[in-house]
Amino acid sequence: MKLTAEQTTRALNALQHFAPIECSVCKHKEWAINDYLFEVRDFLGGGLTVDRAIVIPLVVLNCKTCSNTLLFNAVQLGVVASAG
């Protein structure tokens, strides 16, 4: 799902509490927020099961120097209300 401008602003405002975030790989502190919201789901034996899956929506940050990736729970950041 593509983030709206409002959702991007909410994510960036929430992440400001941790700024500057130092990259654990290259030690630089410049990040790009991905335009899309991603998700991880629980493993249910390898099959694609949608109706019973636990889904965690994620805001993705990429280090502008080394491309290290950070994942933040979008519900906890206040970007989306819930996974369902």
Ligand SMILES: [Zn+2]
């Ligand atoms: Zn980096």
